[in-house]
Amino acid sequence: MIVQRRAVTSVLAASALLLAAGCSSGGGDTPGGRSGSSSSTAPEASDSRQADGQPPPATGSVRVVRTVAADLKTPWGLAPLPGGGLLLADRDDGTITRIDDKTGKKTVLGTVPGVSAAGEGGLLGLALSPDHASDHLVYAYLTTDSDNRIVRMLYDPKKPSGEQLGAPDTVFKDIPKGMIHNGGRIAFGPDGMLYAGTGESGDRGLSQDRDSLGGKILRMTPEGEPAPGNPFGNSVVYSYGHRNVQGLAWDGRQRLFASEFGQDTWDELNAIKPGDNYGWPIAEGKSSDPTFHNPIAQWRTDEASPSGIAYAEGSIWMAGLRGERLWRIPLKGTKSSAPPQAFLTDTYGRLRTVVSAGGNKLWLTTSNTDGRGTPSKTDDRILEVEVS
Template identity: 75%
Template sequence: MTAVLAAATLLLTAGCSSGDGGSSGGAGNAPTSRTTGQPEPSQRAGEDAPPAKGSVQVLRTVATGLSTPWGLAPLPDGDLLVSSRDDGTIVRVDDRTGRKTELGEVPGVSPAGEGGLLGVALSPDYASDHMVYAYFTSASDNRVVRMLYDEKKPSGEQLGAPDTIFRGIPKGVIHNGGRIAFGPDKMLYVGTGESGDTGLSQDRRSPGGKILRLTPEGEPAPGNPFPDSPVYSYGHRNVQGLAWDTRQRLFASEFGQNTWDELNAIKPGDNYGWPQAEGRSDESDFHNPIAQWTTEEASPSGIAYAEGSVWMAGLRGQRLWRVPLKGTEASAEPQAFLEGEYGRLRTVVPAGGDRLWLTTSNTDGRGNPEDGDDRILEVRVK
């Protein structure tokens, strides 16, 4: 662990401090965002691409005054559960009034650097089991837990004791991953980082630098590409965005180091190249991104799918990116919205139809908080 932390600290001081997840300085004469890769014929056939140009309209500010918000999970009644990275708490936000009610503090959270209480997700059987899942950094590792949410108890005491379902994900000052989401198959997908130890991404025995696929109990999910392994894809640097399209295809965002941030279409068992490749590569063994950006334009965290496009929140880039899709490829150049208007953008979650929930991340130590930060926005997209 000392070696991992030392490596993470070295990488942080080498210039990986301006994003959240390791995006560092500029890319010299590198061009701006561009789509990459060639679609397979089966991906093009029978699928209509959305318009090349879209739009974003901010409908309202749902809530203000949030402390280091990271994960967001909509409840069945429309209210929102939001995790605080540094406070280690989960709050419930009333969708109509913005009123915040603390469920409780998650025991064992050890916030430092990019670590803390990160992603949250509801059980696919939430209506009957009332389980809330969370990804957090402990004193020794990153782990996934589940907790009973009892609304009948007093505020601050509504979270049951955490049941750890998966542990041993490497932790570091940087690159802790943290996004969790249940897929259409009701399996739990987990985006992890390599904690600054780049060799972990190519080591399929390590859960670092991977997308993991687990049962709700934390076991390797049936049908995973490697026998008895939780690893779904590997060769990642730091995955903080997971989303599925209407045909149940998985997409993931990934922080680059100095040159290219990525949006990837995830294929089970594929190698996404890090640390040998950052962005598009000529190596046939590596799966190329469908779109890439210079690190100052993106530093991507959460993503969501709506209206035929992937919408990607940019931290250092301070903008919301639209990537229109045809199959598993970008059908037009990515388009940026809200550039610099709300500062750093962390999480984007479908809110139904053409609407998204969008959170800012200006109180995370790397932004410039203004009055009301951090906040949740409701936006309409097309």
Template identity: 75%
Template sequence: MTAVLAAAAFLLTAGCSSDEGAPPDRDGTASTAAAAPSSPAGKAEETPPAKGSVTVVRTVATGLGTPWGLAPLPDGDLLVSSRDDATITRVDGKTGRKTELGEVPGVSPEGEGGLLGIALSPEFASDHMIYAYFTSASDNRIVRMLYTERKPADEQLGAPDTVFRGIPKGFVHNGGRIAFGPDRMLYAGTGESGDTGLSQDKESLGGKILRMTPDGEPAPGNPFPGSPVYSYGHRNVQGLAWDPEQRLFASEFGQETWDELNAVAPGDNYGWPEAEGHSDEGGFHNPIAQWSTDEASPSGIAYAEGSVWMAGLGGDRLWRIPLKGTEASADPQAFLEDEYGRLRTVVAAGGDRLWLVTSNTDGRGDPKKDDDRILELRVR
């Protein structure tokens, strides 16, 4: 059943700098920082090589408008959400042929808001449900829609059923990434909508990572009883991924100094707005790696071949962060710098393959011929 949660106060505009705009000049260096505890004692893990590689295997699809979320279907095709058009398009994984399934009702695109992350139900083989995170006229919310492939294309997408509402909205910092974890619970990265005070307020849904059941109820075992809040003190989370040991990682936009990759522990405080990047103050969970904001502005992340791969918007590059447990085992390494422009979403495609989605038609990029596109990568 629908879970209706009241939101804290929110702002439609924000005075702080945008996640994805041009930052002021600063020393641009990527660095590793103090990390969370590593894997359980006695658990041997293979350390990936310090230097990796990326090969662009092919361009899967072109001509996409403001693509944001991507969800691979069991047959190898891809579902892609358009932030500004509020549509979901099916892309043939072999030919790249695009079929628009329809517009999602209730979406109110503005600024960084619109139709954002999408995910398949963990029971998709039987329930055929697609989940979507979007900005409405009043809030950010999560809905699910029945997807019936046997019908004509424009009738395949069912009406949205709201499973969670009340996430603060703003012109900026709407979060938007959703993903089902290995525990089959639904996780959502939210932003503080430009109101920095929301991040430290555990009663607010803004500036958090949320964990809930597929029906939108607070998940069993959450750190704050009766609450969907899983971690707090975030500025704007747009990347979620798990490693094979079921450890959660999240990317986070900084304001003017440091973007972050975090190892997420339930109930922990990630510092915003008191801390941006590594902090020597007690009580904050420090990032495992951090970047100047002109080198990253990270959105989606994925785990493959022993590393987290992080798409950079302002940085126009793909970052590789090799891991051992929840620590970076070597310095982050950049790929595809300035080759494809802004990079929005990266999704594991199995083994050494990734799907990568560009974001040059979002109003902040410099679109080239055939933008935006989906690429297939081979990585190690």
């Protein structure tokens, strides 16, 4: 099985120790505050509807509280900081910007070197180290001239704007790249392991090839090694038969869910079981073939084209690009307990990323400047949304 990794250098480790010792709480990277997003270290666990016998109501609600920030260009990854504030990835420019979630003020941390933005590739998902409050490490999934890869960088808020990112250290590389289907979502699970959703880069055969990293969900240690307990021995492959995974989230019982782009017929939300085959390209959507793990919900591609997902209030919340809406999928265990419900349809345009803002609130980004949308004068935006 394929194992592509690079251990963190001793220089980076030493720098992390020095930075942790020298940084004060003035940078806002202190424990407390935001938690429970698909980019953070653990899901929300305070939902009173966690017991499988108590599913959420069949009908929910969504209220847009406010616009947090506007005039953003090709936003993709979004990671809430432990002490407040958001880190935002610009797909095309390859920059990471800190957004003050109270005032909307933008501070550019720096540009990630090596980003090759073309088609659907560029600087994509962001995730914070499980120990970010002390080690100040930011992980990023990016497209280069040769591959998709995961890097990590030190973030030093005490340095001037534009100089706050350390040199990237490659954690994992050689994920297939293409003009389409680069995947790109990364997240640390409640087990402290790093998960990545990849795409088959337009080469359908990669999805069923367990020796390929394309069309998979990968699970690895923070250093890029195959995680203990992975289903295929010394391999980072966790599940396969995917077309293009851009959403990862855990419910309050630490069960993993993933969204997936279909081709012409069905988009999917899947409950992920390690080692299972999710069917692409042989099956799109639900199948009668017992070889494949069927989705818990499916949509016509013009109603969804899903990217990010988050868990809140007993439901998975799924952002739709082509569908231009936010879907609510109420859960009972690893199944949908009621038909999915759509909100914000054709209101804010294409929706890319959704993460938990704690409790019953979400951060939601639009994606109208990505070359496929029709931007308004204030696009793109980050919205604060209240859900039930």
